[in-house]
Amino acid sequence: MIKLPDAEHLLTALTAQMRPHVTPPTGLVGIRTGGVWIAERLHAALQLAVPPGTLDVSFYRDDFDAEGLKHEIKPSQIPFEVEGRDLVLVDDVLYTGRTIRAAMNELFDYGRPRSIRLAALIDRGGRELPIAAQFLGAAIEVPASAQIELARDAHGRLSFVLHQD
Amino acid sequence: MKIHIKNGRVIDPASNSDAPRDIFIAAGKIVALGNAPAGFNANRTIDAAGLIVCPGLVDLAVRLREPGFEYMATLESEMDAAVAGGVTSLACPPDTDPPLDEPGLVEMLKFRAKNLNQAHVYPVGALTVGLKGEQLTEMGELTDAGCVAFSHADAPLTDTQLLLRALQYAATFDFPVWLRPQDAWLARGGVAHDGQVATRLGLPAIPACAETAALETILLLTRETGARVHLCRLSSAQGVELVRAARQRGFNITCDVAIYHAHLSEMDIGYFDPNCRLTPPLRSLRDRDALRAALADGTVTALCSDHAPVDDNAKQLPFDAAEPGATGVELLLPLALKWIEESRLPLAQGLARVTSEPARILGIDAGRIAVGAGADLCIFDPQQYWKIGPTTLKSQGKNTPFTGFEIKGKVRHTLVEGQLVYESR
Amino acid sequence: MFLNHNPQLNKNGELHHLLAIDGLPAGVLRQILDTAQSFVGVTGREIKKVPLLRGKAIFNLFFEPSTRTRTTFEIAAKRLSADVINLAVNLSSHAKGESILDTVANLAAMQADMFVVRHASSGAPHLIARHVSPEIHVVNAGDGRHAHPTQALLDMFTIRHYKQDFTSLRVAIVGDVLHSRVARSQIHALATLGVPEIRVVAPRTLLPTHVESLGVHVYHDMAKGLKNVDVVMMLRLQNERMEGAFLPSPQEYFKFYGLTADKLALARPDAIVLHPGPMNRGVEIDSDVADGSQSVILPQVTFGIAIRMAVMSILAGN
Numbered sequence: 001m002i003k004l005p006d007a008e009h010l011l012t013a014l015t016a017q018m019r020p021h022v023t024p025p026t027g028l029v030g031i032r033t034g035g036v037w038i039a040e041r042l043h044a045a046l047q048l049a050v051p052p053g054t055l056d057v058s059f060y061r062d063d064f065d066a067e068g069l070k071h072e073i074k075p076s077q078i079p080f081e082v083e084g085r086d087l088v089l090v091d092d093v094l095y096t097g098r099t100i101r102a103a104m105n106e107l108f109d110y111g112r113p114r115s116i117r118l119a120a121l122i123d124r125g126g127r128e129l130p131i132a133a134q135f136l137g138a139a140i141e142v143p144a145s146a147q148i149e150l151a152r153d154a155h156g157r158l159s160f161v162l163h164q165d
Numbered sequence: 166m167k168i169h170i171k172n173g174r175v176i177d178p179a180s181n182s183d184a185p186r187d188i189f190i191a192a193g194k195i196v197a198l199g200n201a202p203a204g205f206n207a208n209r210t211i212d213a214a215g216l217i218v219c220p221g222l223v224d225l226a227v228r229l230r231e232p233g234f235e236y237m238a239t240l241e242s243e244m245d246a247a248v249a250g251g252v253t254s255l256a257c258p259p260d261t262d263p264p265l266d267e268p269g270l271v272e273m274l275k276f277r278a279k280n281l282n283q284a285h286v287y288p289v290g291a292l293t294v295g296l297k298g299e300q301l302t303e304m305g306e307l308t309d310a311g312c313v314a315f316s317h318a319d320a321p322l323t324d325t326q327l328l329l330r331a332l333q334y335a336a337t338f339d340f341p342v343w344l345r346p347q348d349a350w351l352a353r354g355g356v357a358h359d360g361q362v363a364t365r366l367g368l369p370a371i372p373a374c375a376e377t378a379a380l381e382t383i384l385l386l387t388r389e390t391g392a393r394v395h396l397c398r399l400s401s402a403q404g405v406e407l408v409r410a411a412r413q414r415g416f417n418i419t420c421d422v423a424i425y426h427a428h429l430s431e432m433d434i435g436y437f438d439p440n441c442r443l444t445p446p447l448r449s450l451r452d453r454d455a456l457r458a459a460l461a462d463g464t465v466t467a468l469c470s471d472h473a474p475v476d477d478n479a480k481q482l483p484f485d486a487a488e489p490g491a492t493g494v495e496l497l498l499p500l501a502l503k504w505i506e507e508s509r510l511p512l513a514q515g516l517a518r519v520t521s522e523p524a525r526i527l528g529i530d531a532g533r534i535a536v537g538a539g540a541d542l543c544i545f546d547p548q549q550y551w552k553i554g555p556t557t558l559k560s561q562g563k564n565t566p567f568t569g570f571e572i573k574g575k576v577r578h579t580l581v582e583g584q585l586v587y588e589s590r
Numbered sequence: 591m592f593l594n595h596n597p598q599l600n601k602n603g604e605l606h607h608l609l610a611i612d613g614l615p616a617g618v619l620r621q622i623l624d625t626a627q628s629f630v631g632v633t634g635r636e637i638k639k640v641p642l643l644r645g646k647a648i649f650n651l652f653f654e655p656s657t658r659t660r661t662t663f664e665i666a667a668k669r670l671s672a673d674v675i676n677l678a679v680n681l682s683s684h685a686k687g688e689s690i691l692d693t694v695a696n697l698a699a700m701q702a703d704m705f706v707v708r709h710a711s712s713g714a715p716h717l718i719a720r721h722v723s724p725e726i727h728v729v730n731a732g733d734g735r736h737a738h739p740t741q742a743l744l745d746m747f748t749i750r751h752y753k754q755d756f757t758s759l760r761v762a763i764v765g766d767v768l769h770s771r772v773a774r775s776q777i778h779a780l781a782t783l784g785v786p787e788i789r790v791v792a793p794r795t796l797l798p799t800h801v802e803s804l805g806v807h808v809y810h811d812m813a814k815g816l817k818n819v820d821v822v823m824m825l826r827l828q829n830e831r832m833e834g835a836f837l838p839s840p841q842e843y844f845k846f847y848g849l850t851a852d853k854l855a856l857a858r859p860d861a862i863v864l865h866p867g868p869m870n871r872g873v874e875i876d877s878d879v880a881d882g883s884q885s886v887i888l889p890q891v892t893f894g895i896a897i898r899m900a901v902m903s904i905l906a907g908n
Binding site: 359360361363364365366367368369370372436437439478481482483484485486 | 597612689690691709711712713714716717721733734735736737771774798799800801803804
Binding site for chain 3: 058060065068071073074077105111
């Protein structure tokens with residue numbers, strides 16, 4: 001039985017970590033869907049100059065041949081100029097690192113950023129690529145057979161949900 | 166060779182009889198029914214227990230594809246197929262290449278067929294030279310060569326004045342004329358019946374009036390000339406109505422329906438199945454039901470196979486480019502039985518459509534079981550199912566909409582003039 | 591006869607070939623429209639490509655010539671990073687008598703992943719789909735009079751873009767429905783997506799006898815047919831129609847069935863006008879309508895690329 005961390009507490013900690021290191025022109029880019037919720041909250045708390053962007057990454061994944069296209073695809077939207085800007089990618093759960101790889105490839109098709117850093121609410125280990133989060137809520141251990149996901153209730157409160165296979 | 170067929174259920178539509186009886190054959194004829202003649206020593210005894218013995222089938226349209234279309238099928242393969250289907254007399258349409266418009270071609274066909282010693286072949290001669298619809302053929306010479314009737318097959322005959330002259334000429338000598346009612350202009354460019362399916366699939370359509378308009382013309386000209394006309398391959402409910410009305414007025418005109426039209430409709434085209442590319446086209450369910458009713462009430466007296474084997478390449482094409490036609494001589498019996506069973510008719514009445522009635526239309530002494538008649542017989546198992554497919558069909562043409570179907574009615578023995586020309590295991 | 595299994599869907603009910611709109615569930619149509627929405631965003635970027643179909647080989651098999659449609663499929667495939675090979679089959683071995691299936695078999699041996707097929711005969715893509723090996727997907731780019739599914743899908747995408755809700759619309763399709771694969775696909779798509787009133791407007795010679803069985807209301811009077819409609823979908827009139835005794839002349843056709851500003855005024859004031867292109871100005875549509883504020887003909891073209899990207903992506907992934 002895994003004790004799930006409190007997502008709201010982690011978000012508070014993450015915000016505090018990021019505040020001294022993130023300048024107003026920084027572009028936040030949330031990865032669907034959990035990363036987008038977090039990016040919206042971070043954006044409000046950090047009072048950044050430009051609105052957050054959202055990435056779907058479906059067209060950049062490396063598992064297309066095996067899995068095909070997922071059914072719920074929403075358009076990616078970057079409402080700021082990527083060229084020459086410092087960006088922070090935001091995701092809920094950092095796992096194999098493949099989603100982040102796909103997100104970076106997609107971002108580079110919008111332009112050449114000055115830098116990209118990664119903010120994640122939790123890191124569950126199991127990396128398959130050399131990717132790391134510069135801003136992290138907590139590192140936890142989750143068995144390979146389980147899936148951990150972020151959920152948001154009607155009041156906007158975030159929490160983690162565990163699915164055992 | 167003396168043959169004794171014992172324990173069979175003998176059905177003779179001509180005398181409307183259906184009873185268990187033994188049959189005794191000698192010198193190519195039926196010499197006795199029931200009890201053996203004195204001193205009869207059979208060379209061969211066939212035990213037909215559980216089987217039906219009926220007259221050998223008479224098929225009014227079997228394309229043998231010779232001369233000219235040997236890549237589709239040969240005389241040998243199609244004659245094999247005919248007897249495997251229990252067919253002992255067949256009429257062969259003139260649409261060969263060249264068409265049967267010269268006595269030499271007819272004589273050659275009859276000669277080759279006779280040497281195979283299988284079914285009797287009755288060539289139908291071309292009504293016009295080359296089937297071009299321009300010039301009459303030498304119907305007298307062709308009749309001497311062996312033609313039993315004259316037709317235009319599926320070739321267009323648009324010149325109504327020529328049709329009138331052809332009927333007048335034929336009527337002079339009482340030559341039968343077989344005509345397929347299709348108005349070439351109304352049917353021009355069409356490949357499927359003008360119904361819901363053609364609308365949905367975007368197929369160029371043939372309206373039903375292409376049949377009825379031509380039918381009206383043929384009926385009028387036939388009455389004018391007094392020619393002996395037989396109508397081939399009726400396909401529509403309205404066509405049936407016209408014929409029924411004419412017959413009720415005392416007009417004695419005969420007609421036939423092809424087996425596929427008695428069972429299938431435009432709905433069977435499915436996703437463009439080229440095996441359903443037929444001429445005339447498969448029409449609506451209502452038309453199919455009208456044809457079945459007409460076969461039952463005697464408005465239509467004959468069911469034929471309209472056998473048209475084609476090579477596979479000609480069918481592996483989009484619907485409108487596929488060669489029309491289906492193989493069918495081996496399916497005449499099982500598909501007739503299917504119609505009979507579904508229509509709840511007595512076998513003796515239903516089997517008349519493929520034996521005594523087509524024989525009457527052809528004007529030959531066949532299609533009946535009687536003492537003194539030729540021993541042309543079909544012995545079949547009415548309950549045995551077999552699966553229709555390339556390995557079970559003997560015809561070189563494997564193109565049928567019924568591929569993959571299991572159907573009842575398997576021929577066990579076929580006799581022509583007292584000779585066993587086909588036996589299955 | 592062919593069994594009733596829909597050849598377009600695989601065992602899981604997912605799209606395996608796109609051959610026709612007829613027979614596709616609404617969910618599949620919506621999936622294509624939703625996916626296309628994302629691709630519209632891609633075509634607005636600096637880098638208009640995504641790497642999704644990298645390494646895949648898409649063969650454009652156009653047995654019937656068409657520069658426009660072939661070009662949009664080619665652009666769509668290239669934006670997915672796929673390799674595209676164009677075969678104008680009428681110019682090559684097909685003219686020498688090679689059958690469609692032989693052509694396809696030769697190409698399949700060259701590691702094709704997808705065939706985009708246009709042919710003058712209805713049902714040709716179905717024939718090809720029945721004979722290719724299971725990994726190859728077939729997209730119908732127009733077959734005879736039967737279907738043009740990607741055109742209908744881009745038309746639906748366009749309507750959704752401007753009108754949002756299909757279930758409250760009146761749509762009129764004007765022109766040669768009898769010969770039109772576009773019209774048949776449009777009718778099925780509109781019906782499947784829940785459009786309550788679909789009208790066809792044409793002279794009797796240009797309507798199939800059983801057109802009502804497709805679920806449409808028939809009008810011969812264009813003024814009545816356009817009254818209060820939300821969407822006007824014009825069809826192209828081909829010159830051959832004058833030869834087949836379907837119509838006396840383009841002038842008379844324009845008089846009765848051409849879309850002019852005053853005929854358009856009978857529709858709702860916010861009605862949109864679509865046309866699959868290329869337009870015959872002055873025959874089916876007046877220039878001032880084609881270039882006017884209610885025309886969405888140019889956006890249709892952009893949406894057409896996104897729709898084809900969506901179709902190819904979904905197929906390649908299933």
